[in-house]
Amino acid sequence: MEAGANLKAVPCLFGLMLKFTQEDAFGSQLIVTEDADLREQWFQGARTEQPWTKRPALVTEDWNQG
Secondary structure, three states, rough: OOHHHHHHHHHHHHHHHHHHHHHHOOOOOOOOOOOOOOOOOHHHHHHOOOOOOOOOOOOHHHHHOO
16 A cells, blocks of 8 residues: 555544444443644544653664664
8 A cells, every 4th residue: 555545544443433432332332552743633633641761662763773
């Protein structure tokens, strides 16, 4: 898949997940392990916590020293 296609597909996929939790499964929570950080207000408003840029993090710092 081309990078340009990803830039269109990622917001579409997250929009679909948001719609599902608001309309089809209201009150449900989806846990997504993805590092997307869309700037759109609807995406930022759906966050439950801020991105982990410092400790604690899911990946230890020594993994990044390859």
